[in-house]
Each structure stands twice: as structure tokens, then as C-alpha cells.
Amino acid sequence: MTAPQQGLQIVETRTTLADPTALGVFGLSLVTFVAASAKMHWTEGVGYLIPWTMFLGSIAQIWASSLDFKKNNYFGAIVLGVYGLFWMAVSMHWAISLGWFGAINPAQFDPKQIAFAFFGYGIFSLFIMVVAFETNKVFATIVVLINVLLFSLGFAALGVAKAQFSTAAAWSELLISLLGFYACGAIFFRNFFGREILPLGAPLGLIKRS
Numbered sequence: 001m002t003a004p005q006q007g008l009q010i011v012e013t014r015t016t017l018a019d020p021t022a023l024g025v026f027g028l029s030l031v032t033f034v035a036a037s038a039k040m041h042w043t044e045g046v047g048y049l050i051p052w053t054m055f056l057g058s059i060a061q062i063w064a065s066s067l068d069f070k071k072n073n074y075f076g077a078i079v080l081g082v083y084g085l086f087w088m089a090v091s092m093h094w095a096i097s098l099g100w101f102g103a104i105n106p107a108q109f110d111p112k113q114i115a116f117a118f119f120g121y122g123i124f125s126l127f128i129m130v131v132a133f134e135t136n137k138v139f140a141t142i143v144v145l146i147n148v149l150l151f152s153l154g155f156a157a158l159g160v161a162k163a164q165f166s167t168a169a170a171w172s173e174l175l176i177s178l179l180g181f182y183a184c185g186a187i188f189f190r191n192f193f194g195r196e197i198l199p200l201g202a203p204l205g206l207i208k209r210s
Contacts, residue, residue, distance in 0.1 A: 017071050022187040024064030024080040029180030031057030032173045039170035046094045057087030079128055118154035122147055137201025138183045148172040
């Protein structure tokens with residue numbers, strides 16, 4: 001039997017992860033910018049939108065979400081994950097509607113079903129909006145516009161005041177993208193320089209965290 005060794009030190013190795021928020025927000029900004037071009041009738045069709053919705057809207061946000069989970073950034077992990085999955089589903093919806101997976105039987109495909117997906121996302125986004133007001137004013141404004149976009153898309157898909165809601169969706173999506181680019185740049189500068197260069201606005205402080 002050997003005597004227990006004395007003075008042993010246990011060394012814990014931790015991997016430091018960079019903040020992925022700028023990457024996720026850039027994915028959201030770019031995909032909404034490209035999608036808004038179709039809604040504003042600057043471009044036509046959705047076929048060429050799918051690569052951007054899949055890679056930037058979906059994969060970039062989901063990847064950033066997974067990193068935020070590792071960093072214990074609850075808000076970023078949930079929000080980027082939720083909206084990343086949204087764009088993945090939208091990509092599949094467009095691909096199916098374009099016949100990428102075979103001919104469509106109208107009796108089996110009701111395009112109005114996506115309206116209820118928009119409404120469902122809008123409902124959860126209302127909860128996200130409450131928390132966004134306690135992060136910063138730019139994020140809060142973006143989520144408010146996301147709610148306008150989702151409910152407008154839902155009503156337009158159901159054919160309710162389609163022209164008006166389609167216009168509201170187009171402008172809200174364009175503003176989301178522009179504010180998103182600003183937020184992305186602000187976060188990128190802050191993490192690189194270690195200080196705030198572009199202000200995002202202080203949280204409202206209406207609900208205190210325990």
C-alpha cells in the first residue's frame with residue numbers, strides 16, 4: 001500500500017466562448033432584408049430567397065443559439081433558437097410550395113395553415129417582447145416590429161385586408177433588418193473594443209429580476 005500523495009492540485013480547464021450574438025443578429029438582419037425586398041416588390045419570387053433563409057435565417061441563428069446556451073445567455077439562446085427554427089420552417093414551406101419535393105395535391109395542402117404558425121409565433125413573441133424591453137431599446141423595438149410582422153403575415157395569409165396587412169408586413173420587415181444591422185454593428189464594436197461605440201439604449205427597468 002502506498003501512502004496518499006500530498007500537495008496534488010486539481011486543475012480545471014474551461015473553454016472561453018466569444019459572444020455569438022452579433023452573428024445571430026446578422027443572420028436575422030440579412031434574411032429579413034432579402035425577404036423584405038420581395039414584399040416591397042423590389043424583387044420577385046421566393047425561389048432564390050431559400051438559400052438565405054436556410055443558411056442565414058436558420059443555421060446562423062441556431063448555431064448562435066447553441067453557443068449562447070453554453071454561455072448561459074438565456075435570452076439570446078431562446079430568442080435566436082426560436083427565430084432560427086422559424087426560418088427553417090418557412091424555407092421548407094416555400095420549397096414544398098415550389099414543388100421541390102414533388103407535385104402538390106391542392107386537397108392535401110392548405111396555404112392558410114401557415115397563418116396559424118404566424119399567429120403562434122406572434123403569441124410567443126409577445127412574451128419575448130416583455131423581456132426585450134429589459135435588455136435594450138433597440139432589441140425591444142426589433143421585437144415589437146417582429147410582432148407586427150408576424151400578425152400582419154397571419155392576417156394576410158388568411159386573406160383579411162390582404163393589401164393593408166401585406167404593406168404592414170413589408171415595412172415592418174424592412175425596419176427589422178435595418179435596426180438589426182445597427183444592433184449587429186453595435187454588438188460587434190462593443191465586444192471588439194471592450195466599450196460601447198454605438199448605443200443600444202438602456203433597458204426600461206419596469207420589471208426587476210430576482
